[in-house]
Amino acid sequence: MKAEFDIPVITHYPQTPAIQVDAMVHSQPFVAKPDHQEPLGFPGELVEDWHDKAIDKMGELLGKYRSLQVFMDACVKCGACTDKCHYYLGTADPKNMPVARQDLMRKVYRRYFTFAGKHFPKLVGAADLTEEVLDDWYKYYHQCSECRRCSVYCPYGIDTAEITMAGREILASVGIGQKYSNEIIGKVFKIGNNLGLPEPALLDTLEGLEEEVKEDTDVDVRFPVDQKGADVLLVTPSADFFAEPHVDGLIGYAKVFHQAGISWTLSSHASEAANFGLFIGSQGNMQRVAMRIREAALELGVKRIVVGECGHAWRVAYSYWNTLIGPFDFLDPDYPAPQHICESTYDLIQQGALKFNKEENDDKVVTFHDSCNVSRASRMGTMPGGQFVIPRALIKASCNHFFDMRQETIHEGTFCCGGGGGLLTDDLVELRVKGALPRMQALHEVIEEHEVTHMAAICAICKSQFTKVLPYYDLGMDMIISVHQLVGDALELGVER
């Protein structure tokens, strides 16, 4: 694979590079145009009094989020986070160390909001908000995937994602939004999903899938849309409708529902689980995007809401839906609201409702990539850590050959794929490739030790990101697969239940 930048060399993990100042100072995503900004309630371009507006906005956010206020004060610069970010490990740019990324905002916070910074700025590293600082914010708050890995290791739990979100929100509020995320949120408002897939195209696609499954299995597996009175509303990332390898996951969900005899439906009104309002730190937009799902559930009269394989969507659904669009008192209290598709399938396996022919996956040696938002910002099941156990249980139920990657790169220590947090865009390919390095190192190890052939994931962004970056590391783009592809391929259809 040819690239206009140096592709990192895979060495033995762990590898902490020496700092290279400004190594990624050229990396920034396209800036949103007025058309992308205004539907979200942001000014179309940089406002004239951006300096005062930005400081005012920072003050507003400090008063709105305890996390931001505490995190601005509490850091002691101990350095515990400095070697934890995949973007630092992959680029060596010191501003990609979590603490340095935070300091881009902290130095401004200190200058305008603290006694020490107002009176002794040089002493405490405080700085005025200048155009250069704003520029750095735009660049480096778009080199953070909000994966929270740093927050695991910080002695005070400082979560850089919270600061990145605040940084992006301040930037957008003075007119410097990110095109990729804001354009997508606009599409959700206008059409109903991230891909801008209109209802007729969606129906057409799903019809095609029914035919495909019929051809493969000779079983009539349905992909219903807007079916009133169905038990389950499935909300899944729109990439599941046609992107590879996502769509094989969707087929897997449908097979499971079919085999378990669960009546389910998709919604054309809420044909998207993703919620990029999270990425840009805008609680208002996040709530507006999420509200479609409550509306759809009420309109269709479903009893349960199940969320498909999507990392940040699961974070929003699991952690925020109840607050933003709850309460879910209209749903069946016997099921968690919302429920992850992996939880749903896991429960069915526990009940003995599904039978598997594991040999169907004997051509694969599988490992599992824990997605950041699922691992560090949500849960599955009733026990803390269920989000690690349940997807692996599904894989082991449907495959004979499974091996985990190195311990410090999985579970709560998992590395982001490199494309999360609103960075899954072609204008950031260098960052995405370099940011994937730690995961590639860990993957490389299990390939060498166990001849791993496939890496399963439960996140649409992870799947798209790996499809793109695996070839840069001389690995096949089809190594990455959906967990529910494995489930669907091994599931015995049509046999008695």
Place this chain on the structure above:
Amino acid sequence: MPAYPSPRVASKIYVLVSRLKGVAVSVVSYLYAALFYLATAILIVGVGRRILLYSRTPAPLKIPTTPAPTTTPGVVARMFREVVFFESLFKSNKWTWLFGWAFHFGLLLALLRHLRYFTDPVWSWVAFIQSAGVYAGYAMVFGLVGLWIRRLAVDRVRYISAPSDHLMLALILGIAGSGLLMKFVWHTDVVALKTYMLGLMSLQIKQLPSDPMLLIHLALVICLMIIFPISKLLHAPGLFFSPTRNQADNPRERRHMPSNAG
């Protein structure tokens, strides 16, 4: 930052004090008393205001770093492990953990040891830890020196250090060092010191021993108390308000609303 007496100035003060022999209470005693009252007020009001700010700022969304406890007792246990064992730091970096933990627990023990200057009669457990308290001083110096070496030697940590980060280490190292020097080299009249401290607590100004090392030690402590509420020392109260650590992971079971933000 308020000035504290350099050794040269301190010795001049000492000469001055010696000349004033016969006067009931020295000027220095009044000066330090005033500074102690001021520093205590700044510390209590400053940190109190900060705690009030943290507790009044809403936490509108659930953001515990997971896996997280699902119950309040679980959260208490998690916080306990963070505060007492520095659990997250241990996961991160064993050297920083070792130096940081040695310093903080040395500091705790040294502080408790100093309670003997503020209690009469001395509580039995304070008397009990007196001998261990000396080792606490060594542990502090060991930890601080280790942290400082790390700050200077590791390129990543050097990059994120501001002058204040170095000065903070210097200040606390100065406090620990001057304390150890008083213990082992230049002794001071601890009985008179105790009388002075007990006096301060009942708003009476007694004679403060005028040994330079004691005056340096106390001046540095006063300095630390004053900068506490305007510096990174706010990590101490901050930890307890960190939503990623103090929230229970139960958003589906219990609807989190800003009114019950906790």
